[in-house]
Amino acid sequence: MTLARSLLPAIAAFAFATPAQAAPASIAGNWKTDDGKSVIQFYKCGSSMCGKISKxxxxxxxGGARDTENPDKAKRDRKLLGLPIFxxxxxxxxxxxxxxxxxxDGRYFNAQVxxxxxILKVRGCVAVFCKTVNFTRA
Structure with a gap:
């Protein structure tokens, strides 16, 4: 009886354990935007991933493309090349x-990549409005 009592918690823990989720496939590298105008480089930044305009x-x-649509007027003169956008x-x-x-368009959004x-799928949502675009390897 003692063996059954000692095994019961282990069996219960195994039975009710949540399955481990697989990590998403790597998004690192250079990706051409859906409109073909630029390349976004996704890279490791600390414990997360980031993306910047690399080309x-x-x-x-x-004089270079500028962030003219930024809602913060103080940022409207910064260059877009190298700008982190994820x-x-x-x-x-x-x-x-x-x-x-x-x-x-100067909008911040919740992102899923x-x-x-x-194909690299990029989904951006502002409130309940979402849009998904497809990037290809650059």
Whole structure:
């Protein structure tokens, strides 16, 4: 009887344990945006992943592209090349979840990034409005 009593907690723990979730596929590397205008580099930053504009595939204006749509007027003169636009992306299930910024319209959003075969899917949500785009390897 003592053996059964000592095994009971172990069996119960095993039976009610939540299954471990697989880590999402790596998003590290260079990815061409869906509009073909730029390359975003995803990289490890601390304990999470980040993404920055690493290259433009279209001609920049003289003096470089600037963050002219930023809601913070003090940031509107900063250059877009090298600008972090994804941060605090942490694994959550099969996706990385964190924050993002769109310099095209100056909006901050909740971001989800994940691999689907050779495609990188990027989903941005502001309130209940969401949009998903596909990036390809650069």
């Amino acid at each position: 433009f595939l279209v001609a920049e204006p003289k 941060w605090s992306l942490k694994p959550g299930g099969e996706r990385f979840k964190g924050q993002g910024y769109s310099p095209e 994940w691999r689907s075969g050779s």
